[in-house]
Amino acid sequence: MGHKILTLSPGSTSTKVAVFDGTEALFRLNVTHPAEEIAAFDNAADQFEYRRQTILDALAEQGIALEDIDAFSGYCGAMGPTVGGIFAIDDTVCDHVMNAGVNHPAILGAPLLHAFAQATGKPAYAVNQPDTDELVDVARITGFPGVYRKSHVHCLNQKECAIRCAAELGLTYEGGSFIVAHVGGGLSVACHNHGRMVDTNDVLEGSGPFAPNRSGDAPLKPVVKLAYSGATKKELDGVIGKTGGLLGLLGTDDARQITARIEAGDAWAEVVYDAMAYQVAKAIGAFAAVLAGKVDGIVLTGGVSHDPRFVSYVTERVGWIAPVKVYAGDFEMDALAAGAIRALEGTEPVMTYTGEPSWKGFTMDGAIADVEG
The missing domain is CATH 3.30.420.40 (ATPase, nucleotide binding domain)
Structure with missing residues (x-):
């Protein structure tokens, strides 16, 4: 026992x-x-x-x-x-x-x-x-003064799946480097380097690949234009966090329904769904650069990773970087x-626990205060 x-x-x-x-x-x-x-x-x-x-x-x-x-x-x-x-x-x-x-x-x-x-x-x-939040300093910088990247991801499932991947490869989590893509209702891709999640998109703030119901990255000027043309903050926040992504583009965030539409010949569903997988693969490739190509394993997890089409699309594009391991679902x-x-x-x-934050904003000379801080 x-x-x-x-x-x-x-x-x-x-x-x-x-x-x-x-x-x-x-x-x-x-x-x-x-x-x-x-x-x-x-x-x-x-x-x-x-x-x-x-x-x-x-x-x-x-x-x-x-x-x-x-x-x-x-x-x-x-x-x-x-x-x-x-x-x-x-x-x-x-x-x-x-x-x-x-x-x-x-x-x-x-x-x-x-x-x-x-x-x-x-x-x-x-x-x-x-x-x-274990991001390295260079991962926080954006070109928009006072706007910095923070870490809001599926940390618990991210790290658990990285630990499982490490064990499967005969390594420890602290002894290897892994890239994990969690694709559920939200979508997080993170770079795990020797026990620390050093870079990632921010699920809450709307960065990274688009997700089943979140917008992900988008060009800023058209969004600003929407904000000044009558769209409310609530509407825009909704697209960023609840009604964007597959749901906004296809009317559903259910990957099973979307793949059925693709099999029935729906060309728009195909290009949108493939675009999400494309963006996941592109993010994984970017994090391979963060690790200077020294990647021990790539992990696909979350509910969408049950779908063979999604897994195949991503694996074809990143499998040359490192072995791809699939832990579909949620292991929280x-x-x-x-x-x-x-x-x-x-x-x-x-x-x-002391209550002291792991990141308090940049304090070096010349740093611009965080607009949220």
Whole structure:
């Protein structure tokens, strides 16, 4: 029997809960929260007790007592930019996330885990938290004064798949260099160099390849023209983060529907879908340059990586760089469990959270202040 790990991820309308025995999942649940129940709370922070009871009820239905759990691990939003790795969840983490001014249930990850840890005397961990930012300085610079690149990506799944790729190649994550493309509703491509995610697109701010429902990079002047010709900020933000990409161009972000349309002879669907794969391949090639061509492995992950057409299109264009490994789907809960096990077994150090950001903006002489800072 291995360590029993409880993992959780609070989302906008659901809470993912899973219990692992070692790396084997005993159960996985995605508990949905009816809109009328969520509407009863003014702020995400107010949902703490509601979400806590949801998790306890899920455990009870599976016949698992909280006391049976050896460690707790979860998706912990609003920890701010930090290096990747494993942080012990304590009062400092909880105070920070609950007072960060973020109104999303992801902020409840750390407080919920901390509550369970205090109730049982077992440890709680944040593993490769979503605001991980390990970018090198040159990756942050843009030609637009005061606008800098930051890291907002699928960090947890990115790093987990890079770890899996490294193991498959007989390497360690810290001992190799990998390029990972996560293609789901959002799309992130990241360059992992010896244990650090040194360059990536920004999923939240709208950079990189376009995604199933996000716009990705676009020429700036036409977007500015739209902004001054009557389009509202909400409409433009929507295209950037929710209704752009495949959804905006084809009316659906379901790759299965799109491939069916292509097979039926839809030429527009074909060129748009191939364009997304084309941009992913181009981003991977760019990161190969960042690594000076010394790439140990390329990873395709996320839901779209289930599609053979997409995988084939990208692989044909980047397979000459390094071996391409496909881990289709989402391994976030598995990653949370695996991180907790590494912490318990002492194979990865556990850090103490200070609240100090991993990047505070450029402070060198002549630097222009971050427009968001």
